Amino acid sequence: MALPSYTETRYRIWHYFYIAICTFVFFFLIAPLFVIFPLSFNAEEFLVFSEGMKNLDPDAFSLRWYKDMIYGTKNPWGLAAKNSFIIAIFATIGSIILGTLAALGLSSRHMPYKGLIMAALISPMIVPLIISGVAIFFFMAKVGLAATHTGIVLAHIILGTPFVVITVTATLSGFDHSVTRAAASLGSNPFNTFMKVTLPLILPGVISGGLFAFVTSFDEVVVVLFLAGLDNTTIPVQMWTGLREQLSPTILAVATCLILLSTIILVTAELLRRRSERLRGINR
């Protein structure tokens, strides 16, 4: 962003002002995440930087909150983590299957009422979560699935499929349909064509949609708050309870783990996106 030498002073000033604003905004976006790290290693119980921490005294840091997270008495995190992973994995599988099928149908040029159906399928992403929560709660209570893992998985499939539909339709928009016709003309049945030709090509879109679905489920708290009983508590629900009652450093230890997890997911998603763009021949 070097300025040409003939730039007038006022534009020069404006340019530096603009850079300053951008720096501030990037700082505003990313800095809050980094407050969590050091405080989760705090040796004390308070959520402020102690004098020792400011002077980088090694005694002021400890792993006690991580120990508490894993071994602590009557700690809910083990059960919550297990539930969260089980629910998120099943919800992701469900979302991928339903969402990919629907995206295949929606991408067909023969699909009637495409816009309307697409809008309907995406709606769970747009409707405020609290309303989805109330509606899904009424349904699950009626069919007797409230406070069960199945109920929460179904609810998360509802919330997760829109992401799969969006990413897979986006991948399919650059899809060359003559390859499936070629497969068919060579004698392959539709199922084989899908597994051997279509799926490998749209796989990056499917996986990144699946990642979205996974994160949606793993991070979802509003609907779970309505549906969950004591046995179905998840990490977000525990964090919600903890944050409402008292901010404890253990929560920060959990939060640090979650940030690490999201970093891994982000890197995977980015790599997939680039691969998908390369495969579709989009050069940017």
Place this chain on the structure above:
Amino acid sequence: MSSETKQILTTDGIPLEVSLKKAERKNKIKAFLLVAPLLLFLIITYVFPIGEMFTRSVDDKMITNMLPKTFKEMETWDGKELPSEEVFAAFYKDFKVLVEKQEQGKLGQRLNKEKNGFNSITKKLLRQIKRNKIDENQSIKEQIMKIHKRWRNVEYWQAIKRTAPPYTIAKYLKGMDMYIDADGGITQVDEDRRIHRILWLRTLEIALLVTIFCFLMGYPIAHLLATLPMKYSNLLMICVLLPFWTSLLVRTASWMILLQQQGLVNDFFVLIGLVADNNRPEMMYNKVGTYVAMTQILLPFMVLPLYSVMKTISPSLMRAGKSLGGTPFVAFWKVYFPLTIPGIGAGCLLVFILAIGYYITPALVGGASGTLISNQIAYHMKTTLDWSFASAMGLMLLSGVLVIYWIYNKLVGVDNIKLG
């Protein structure tokens, strides 16, 4: 020659047009069958339950089912003077059935909501019945009227009549701080009790301001990301994407740490001498906290659509604008800015839709003055258990969101939503 003789036939002898249509239909059905499982799943588990919220919100069958005989007799009552002996007798019969089922308490409570004072007079009536004080061979009207002076007051009978229809819009009116008065007209509640209207306005205000903040902060960085060379912009993009992928609760927690009275933001203000150490401002549990946290959390949803639009704008357009004599500002305003309007529309609508239904963050950092309509819905679902009122408020919010969604669909098209 007619056109029929010219028709092209397939090898099977079927007209090509017919054969083609058949194939098209087959393809249509095939495409639809692929969508069908998800569509069906959503209709059963999602669309119908939202419909059920509607029936719940207008449902008022409870009293209708409790006092069937009374309402039948009341059909001929003009509602101006005290009802006839038959109405009193029918009410007495209905009430006795309720006493046997021990449901008279529910009736009293529900009628009390319609008009204050019902609870105590139904209890008085119950006591008389329990002591067998009421002689069914004499005028029931006289005996009931003797129990309490309110039974002689026509307003109470009018209140009963108002509860007759099985459906009511009362919950929706309550959501707008209105109610149906004794004459059946719609009245506003007293000024100091209009809590819901304040909440609606505050929700709108917060959603609008958060959208504006997101736009003001998102536009410059989206521009920077779109104009920087790839290797720098990819790195900076992480600053946008990492918060986007991080748990909402984690981000809210970090704001709770930063904004607390002994937190880093206040430390910084003290350090630069903006505030005194012993007079640190409260930045959490009020609107300030909600604004700051929601802006940071929703900012990626503004940056990503803006970025994807700006990426497609050729830099030579700005150069052309400048070479034709425009100053950089003019070139920006007349050339660049209009081209980004689709991105602005998409980003602003998305952020607004998400902000208007926000629940978690306001509940944690908002305190009493920073909570939104969603928090009120959750409160009625979980604490007061007035599910029909929660449903009514939810549907009012939903109708607003759907209008914006419709506009969004017209302007941007849902198939153009970009993720990551």
